[in-house]
Amino acid sequence: MEPDRRQLVRAVVASAVGTSIEWYDFFLYGFAASTIFAELYFPSEEPTTGLLLALATYFGGFAARPIGAAIFGHYGDRIGRKATLIVTLLTMGLSTTLVGLVPTYEQIGIWGGILLTVLRLLQGISVGGEWGGSVLLATEWGRSQGGRRGFLGAWPQFGVPVGLVLGYLALRVFEPIDPYWGWRIPFLLSIVMAAIGLYIRLGILETPVFARVVERNLVERVPVREVIVRNWREIIWSALLRTGQQAPFYIFTVFILTYATRTLGFSSDQVYTYVIVAAIVSLFTVLLWGWVSDIVGRRRLYVIGAAAMLVWSFVYWPLLDTRVPALVFLAIVLAWPIHDIQYGPQATFIAESFTGRLRYSGASLGYQLASVTAGGPAPLIAVWLLDTFKSSWAIAVYMAICSLISIVAALMLKDRSQQDYAKEYDEAETR
Numbered sequence: 165m166e167p168d169r170r171q172l173v174r175a176v177v178a179s180a181v182g183t184s185i186e187w188y189d190f191f192l193y194g195f196a197a198s199t200i201f202a203e204l205y206f207p208s209e210e211p212t213t214g215l216l217l218a219l220a221t222y223f224g225g226f227a228a229r230p231i232g233a234a235i236f237g238h239y240g241d242r243i244g245r246k247a248t249l250i251v252t253l254l255t256m257g258l259s260t261t262l263v264g265l266v267p268t269y270e271q272i273g274i275w276g277g278i279l280l281t282v283l284r285l286l287q288g289i290s291v292g293g294e295w296g297g298s299v300l301l302a303t304e305w306g307r308s309q310g311g312r313r314g315f316l317g318a319w320p321q322f323g324v325p326v327g328l329v330l331g332y333l334a335l336r337v338f339e340p341i342d343p344y345w346g347w348r349i350p351f352l353l354s355i356v357m358a359a360i361g362l363y364i365r366l367g368i369l370e371t372p373v374f375a376r377v378v379e380r381n382l383v384e385r386v387p388v389r390e391v392i393v394r395n396w397r398e399i400i401w402s403a404l405l406r407t408g409q410q411a412p413f414y415i416f417t418v419f420i421l422t423y424a425t426r427t428l429g430f431s432s433d434q435v436y437t438y439v440i441v442a443a444i445v446s447l448f449t450v451l452l453w454g455w456v457s458d459i460v461g462r463r464r465l466y467v468i469g470a471a472a473m474l475v476w477s478f479v480y481w482p483l484l485d486t487r488v489p490a491l492v493f494l495a496i497v498l499a500w501p502i503h504d505i506q507y508g509p510q511a512t513f514i515a516e517s518f519t520g521r522l523r524y525s526g527a528s529l530g531y532q533l534a535s536v537t538a539g540g541p542a543p544l545i546a547v548w549l550l551d552t553f554k555s556s557w558a559i560a561v562y563m564a565i566c567s568l569i570s571i572v573a574a575l576m577l578k579d580r581s582q583q584d585y586a587k588e589y590d591e592a593e594t595r
Contacts, residue, residue, distance in 0.1 A: 174368045175305040179298040179320045182253055185361045186294045187327025189260035189354050190287055200347055204268045205277045211337020224281050225288035226540025234388050234529035240297050240524030241387035242369045249297040250362060254291045254504040255356025259286035264351030294527030299511040304371035307351025314462060317512030318454025319529035325446040332440050373586050376523045384521055391522040398517045402530025402572045403537060408470045408570030410539040412563050416499045419546040428487050438496040449501040453508025462513040463579035467571055474567035476502050516580040520588040
């Protein structure tokens with residue numbers, strides 16, 4: 165095996181493991197916010213109010229993600245992908261561990277909720293910088309032109325279902341042990357997982373694309389500012405591209421916990437099991453659709469995926485509302501492969517929209533801005549729509565609108581599936 169081939173394998177492993185750990189931490193908080201934190205940190209006589217307050221802290225992590233994208237995108241394009249990714253991993257590991265130590269409302273009053281919010285913001289900042297670096301670590305070690313870039317870029321996305329499964333299982337295993345400490349153990353274990361991820365990431369080299377940027381003295385002094393000036397359209401379209409994927413995803417993974425237990429009357433154990441099965445299926449379908457995008461092109465596949473999600477929006481809720489366990493299971497599990505038609509190729513599609521010297525900043529900003537406009541608000545909007553209209557059809561319409569936005573955004577972005585990834589786009593286009 166040649167040195168570059170070995171580094172490619174190490175980079176892909178480091179990306180997948182690193183994002184798995186980051187998403188374990190991020191999802192763990194989301195699960196706890198949906199099921200535990202309302203009672204422990206935001207007690208209220210009105211259950212919906214307590215849930216909304218808990219989900220508001222959850223949204224805080226999303227609001228912080230563009231900040232992390234700007235901070236770590238700057239350094240990722242200035243000092244390199246590897247060093248930046250080490251910092252994001254440590255930040256996430258420490259902040260998640262500290263969540264497990266925060267006293268409850270009974271012990272310190274509202275300060276418990278405030279501390280949770282601060283730590284959630286740190287989680288968001290970390291995730292905001294993590295994704296872009298992980299995608300570039302995997303894709304910039306691959307062939308610079310064509311090849312398997314879509315498949316390689318799907319590996320960091322693979323970390324999402326892995327992290328979700330680990331987070332779900334950890335909470336379900338440890339929560340019943342003790343009403344006060346049980347749920348805290350998965351958060352405290354984060355420091356151990358972060359140490360494992362750090363060990364793996366220390367063993368990889370800087371990507372050839374960034375090494376070439378440094379060698380040619382093309383490093384921008386303020387890459388975030390430069391990419392906003394040069395590529396503001398790509399940033400906006402990248403953010404809107406994610407709307408029809410990200411909003412439904414957080415409804416499928418966070419809001420469903422509340423809806424299936426409070427509205428449909430299912431036990432939390434049943435719902436957890438269904439979502440875990442769905443995430444296990446996604447381990448395969450994320451990579452499958454990333455690979456397919458190398459054959460048919462990123463943009464074409466993305467439009468197909470967004471259109472499929474639009475149709476699925478009006479199938480998913482009627483299946484759930486039957487309250488028949490088999491049909492509810494089918495709805496929850498099938499949602500993921502349909503979602504993955506967009507999610508598998510998404511990382512590479514967005515990263516390819518930006519030239520090498522600005523790629524970390526541009527891709528991170530575009531990807532993470534959607535956290536404020538789509539992912540973060542989605543569970544809150546779903547709770548409000550259900551409370552206001554007393555029907556899941558309102559949520560279905562919301563998801564369909566999000567899918568339409570993604571279709572338009574995908575058509576507006578240039579498909580660079582076959583473009584040389586290592587060459588600066590502006591240089592190539594002026595020749």
